[in-house]
Amino acid sequence: MKLLDLKNDGVDIQEQIKLSKYTFTKTGGAAQYLAFPKNKTELENLVQVACEEELPLTIIGNASNLIIRDGGIDGLVIILTKMNQISVKGNKVVAQAGARIIDTAFTAAKAGLSGLEFAAGIPGSIGGAVFMNAGAYGGETQNAVDTVTVLTRASEFKTYTNQEMEFSYRHSLVQENGDIVVAATFALKPGKKLEILAQMDYLNALRRYKQPLEYPSCGSVFKRPKGHFVGPMIIKAGLQGKQIGGAQDSTKHAGFIVNKGGATATDYLNLIHYIQKVIKEKYDIDLHTEVRIIGKK
Template identity: 55%
Template sequence: MLNKLHEDLKGIDIRIDEPLKKYTYTKVGGPADFLAFPRNRYELSRIVRFANQENIPWMVLGNASNLIVRDGGIRGFVIMFDKLNTITVDGYIIEAEAGANLIETTRVARFHSLTGFEFACGIPGSIGGAVYMNAGAYGGEIAHILVSAQVLSKAGEVRTIDAREMKFGYRHSILQDEGDIVISAKFALKPGDYTLISQEMDRLTHLRQLKQPLEYPSCGSVFKRPVGHFAGQLISEAGLQGVRVGGVEVSKKHAGFMVNIADGTAKDYEDLIAQVIARVEEKSGVTLEPEVRIIGESESD
């Protein structure tokens, strides 16, 4: 099968048994059978067509910022969109490919004096992941500005989904239910003042630096916000800040984050998440629900 792969996908950057911890924000994750970096949509379609023909599972990893990949890794193809990262501006519309960096996209908006994207100026990750998760911060979210997204189905078909069809909710979109993958997205912004946009982005960046443990690898905010509560506050009140499993710790700076401080593993993250959920429920009666996606196989699988 490897010979057929090299023959059919010649010229595409594909790495065999590549450790995913080299690419995740958490710095954990076992190997992917095949890690692919398509340079354009043509290469992407070749990979998906080959995988479907050979009955090999495939998935897109995005920028792997709000994600934990288990220590056993991922079978089949893992596709990374790092090279599919073009950002274009047409009037008040920004179109970005799925692999475009979300923070960089907000800077492009600022350069063109377009307002509406400032809320995302400090959110790590990709455009594709942001649309998939309806990423948001400081009162803004992707649902407020998305016009449409071009998506790839599991069958390899490309179609456009209007924002009204996305069924956006808190950290949710219809893509999570259907399994479609974002290829690109269009956002409608408004004309603004460059200086005011810059000041707002500087303010939000400063707030993030003050509150969040950006100096360590992490998966971002671990839990969804419970109705009527704040996850970080509940975790703190349960006396969990600084609690550690293996190399992963509940951040002393922000209880809603878990940081990899000493070569932690995905299992360390999962065990700590389970411990936090149990302790918070015992203390407050509130059941925390993870926001972070956990994928792949454990080492024992």
């Protein structure tokens, strides 16, 4: 079986497509091959073909906390956003990897299930949220996950428990072993629908007030160093508003870097490195990126 065979069988496979069409920063080079599987079978076949043809394989969700370098990505890039089904089973919500975590949180809320309120404004996919152990406003993905179904690079489906996922701050097992998140099951608690929705509306209002949603961005750029907050540290260092090319450290939230117009991934990376350099010089603190950075220079 080859990629062309899968394409002839109806799998959405494209060639030399600019990934800036899909990233939240509106930057990034081209994918050699880009595929959008609609189900587990198509995903499994794509992974098998990539292995057989010795193609590098890259998995992308909603591309919200991601920077793809301007050189693009060789091999096969798989975007999972067409695998987006969400279902409610008792006190559990099952969501495929390509479903938005926002949609999953609202599905839970409408079913009177509490535990995903923190995710009401996170723009990423379920797969990305699990991969990064995404969090906001005191909540993290690990707090709600019951099990995670993955596809290994050897094309084997497995299910991990919460404990087996080895969650920690912005980390999970699948970052280490290369498994592909296929779906996640969330164990939630019964609550009052209107109260859950009100809490989500409140958190989204905070987000609109504090975050630069009017510009393309990759969300929060840096991990929080122990004992410090990144935004105030950047402000104190005089870096808020610093701009390189079209990329600017946001004047609204210093922990975000926004595309003010015409930014490239290289602009983003140069600004990230500059901020890291200055913070290290001023405070002897190493800032590590939360945003995932992939692709060729």
